Amino acid sequence: MLAAVVTGPRAFAVHSVERPEPGAGEVRIRLEGCGVCASNITPWEGPEWMQFPTDPGGMGHEGWGVIDAVGQGVEALAAGDRVAALSFKSFAEYDLAQASAVVKLPDSLDDQPFPGEPLGCAFNIFRRSDIRAGQTVAIIGIGFLGAVLTRLAKDAGARVVGISRRQSSLDLARSYGADEGIVMDDHWRILEDVRALTGGKGCERVIEAVGKQWPLDLASELVCEGGKLIVAGYHQDGPRQVNMQMWNWKGIDVINAHERDPEVQMQGLREAVEAVASGRLDPRALYTHRYGLDRLDDALNDTRDKPDGFVKALVTFEAADA
Structure with a gap:
């Protein structure tokens, strides 16, 4: 071979x-x-x-x-x-x-x-995110994973805010159900835009799907008090620093959504097969x-x-x- x-x-x-x-x-x-x-x-x-x-x-x-x-x-x-x-x-x-x-x-x-592996990952991340109807969910980084999570979060009844560098990525987020798209170019402007969308509260769920320091910092700022910050990006290029004072003050849950249990990985894969076969999710454009x-x-x-x-x-x- x-x-x-x-x-x-x-x-x-x-x-x-x-x-x-x-x-x-x-x-x-x-x-x-x-x-x-x-x-x-x-x-x-x-x-x-x-x-x-x-x-x-x-x-x-x-x-x-x-x-x-x-x-x-x-x-x-x-x-x-x-x-x-x-x-x-x-x-x-x-x-x-x-x-x-x-x-x-x-x-x-x-x-x-x-x-199947990345599709299964998306479903496992979605499950760990505990997204509920009526929440505002920010997804930082709209690539393959971010687009699938956008569709799943929207189907769950959330208001979805896609944040990404490229206009084509924001267009993709909207095609998969995002209600809002914010260009990822200026940290403080992004914070202002999200505060305006949420009445100053922030987002109940923030999914970081990039795997770099700045998106992780941004996610920490965007999540509201008592919310959940979900780390979906793969951070493999070195250590990270976090603002633990902010995390403590906000009382947030921080979820590393990378699964290593083979049974859990397979659960996500089976859910992905069912969702695509039923038409609930169509990933072909990705x-x-x-x-x-x-x-x-x-x-x-x-x-x-x-x-x-x-x-x-x-x-x-x-x-x-x-």
Whole structure:
């Protein structure tokens, strides 16, 4: 099979490697594609803690495809089942997954890509956010995750305020249900705008979905007394400072919404499959750029640089141009 290997900072090669065989309790998936996650960017840049070369297919964890082989003891899945999986070497033509980490995709989704891991993340973050009708919810950072959370929060009956740098992101937020859009360019003006929208109170829920220091600072300011600040951004580029005095004074709950329990991760994935299959959520407009495996570098660089109109990159195992 063909698999991408990241050989050093911002460098990769496509290698021909032996196709893996599923062990007991595992399935092998012939991948149709794999999403590119923002968490891939820092390893791609080559921080001190990163080890090269990666395993074949390494860093890819948003795969979907068709099972072509099952290991001993697997009974609920069979060759030919189209699935989304939580697996970890999916920048390749095939990957292995535990049968317990796989969800069948219904026939109604046959024509759709399905990067299940980020969709499942969104549903788990939404559950942890405890969003209720009548609340004002600010979402800082409208990319793939922010757009899905916008739709879910709006469906829950909240007033949603999207905050993002690019006008195209704010337009995306509105298309997914946001009531208001605020350009993320001036800290104090943003505070004034949100105070005006909330009668000076602030927001009952603030979801930070960027993973940088300033958005975290901004989220702390925007959340109201007794509210919840939900950290959905992936903070992997160094330590953070927080205004603990403000957090104490406001009496807020701070929720790190990154799940590590496999059962919880699977709960989110199952909820995402049901929501997309039922039509409650349509993420297709978010899959804006597609690349072949031989263009993984372009996919990663565009995920970092976000060219105009970019939301989500998919690496697909078929000829496709961005």
